[in-house]
Amino acid sequence: MNIKIPNILTIGRIIIVPIFVVTFFIPGFFGELIPFFLFVLASFTDYLDGLLARLFKEESKLGELLDPIADKILVSAALILLVMNGTIKNYEVIAAIIILTREILISGLREFLAKINVAMPVTGLSKLKTFIQMLSISILLTGDTGNKIINFQDYNAQTIGLILLWLSAFLTLYTGYDYLIKGIDHAIEEDKKN
Numbered sequence: 001m002n003i004k005i006p007n008i009l010t011i012g013r014i015i016i017v018p019i020f021v022v023t024f025f026i027p028g029f030f031g032e033l034i035p036f037f038l039f040v041l042a043s044f045t046d047y048l049d050g051l052l053a054r055l056f057k058e059e060s061k062l063g064e065l066l067d068p069i070a071d072k073i074l075v076s077a078a079l080i081l082l083v084m085n086g087t088i089k090n091y092e093v094i095a096a097i098i099i100l101t102r103e104i105l106i107s108g109l110r111e112f113l114a115k116i117n118v119a120m121p122v123t124g125l126s127k128l129k130t131f132i133q134m135l136s137i138s139i140l141l142t143g144d145t146g147n148k149i150i151n152f153q154d155y156n157a158q159t160i161g162l163i164l165l166w167l168s169a170f171l172t173l174y175t176g177y178d179y180l181i182k183g184i185d186h187a188i189e190e191d192k193k194n
Contacts, residue, residue: 006053007063009045013070016042017077024081032143035081039141042074043134068110071130072103078137087140092162095169099133102176109183118186120179129171136164 003011016038023034049067053059079096082088088096106120113120139146139161146157 004053004058004060004063005056006049006058007060007066009049009052010063010066010070013042013045013049014066014073016045017070017073020074021077021081024085029145032141032145036138036141036146039074039078039134040138042070043138046071046074046130046134068107072107075103075133075137076100078141082137082140087143087158088162088165092165095162095165098169099165099172102172105176106179109179113183113186116186116190120182123175123178125171126175129168129175132164132171133168136161136168139164 020035020038020042023038024031026034046067049063053063079088079100083093083096110120139150139157142149142157142161146161150157150160
């Protein structure tokens with residue numbers, strides 16, 4: 001079986017997730033630093049696998065299947081852990097729920113549209129949303145260590161991370177709504193054909 005490099009990176013991202021979860025429970029400095037680096041590494045492989053697949057024309061059905069699954073597992077695990085340890089709490093949990101809900105919604109839409117052979121390309125705004133989302137989660141993972149590094153006036157690392165989380169949640173709502181409308185339009189068109 002010939003597995004292409006972009007797919008190896010995607011599979012690697014899935015393998016990183018349980019390691020990321022285990023290291024999240026290491027107390028102190030290393031419990032903040034190691035999960036942060038693993039999350040950044042996994043996020044970078046998301047960018048890299050797509051770039052390599054396009055560059056070397058190695059796009060595949062396996063990659064098409066695994067890539068969004070790997071992304072959703074990584075983001076979901078990180079958000080759940082950050083809610084669990086109280087980094088994301090109170091009203092900020094709404095931002096996390098918005099992001100997770102959109103991930104489920106888009107998965108369902110993609111599955112439905114694939115059945116009727118309609119592609120749902122990723123927009124520039126969705127890519128920006130993903131970047132801000134990954135950046136916010138990365139910053140939030142740094143915990144007290146991040147607060148010691150980034151701390152000016154009322155803004156420490158956690159505050160900046162939460163602001164970015166809300167920004168990604170608003171972009172999530174906007175892009176999710178756009179995708180949903182397109183999906184509904186296609187569904188109505190399919191119903192008219194029957």
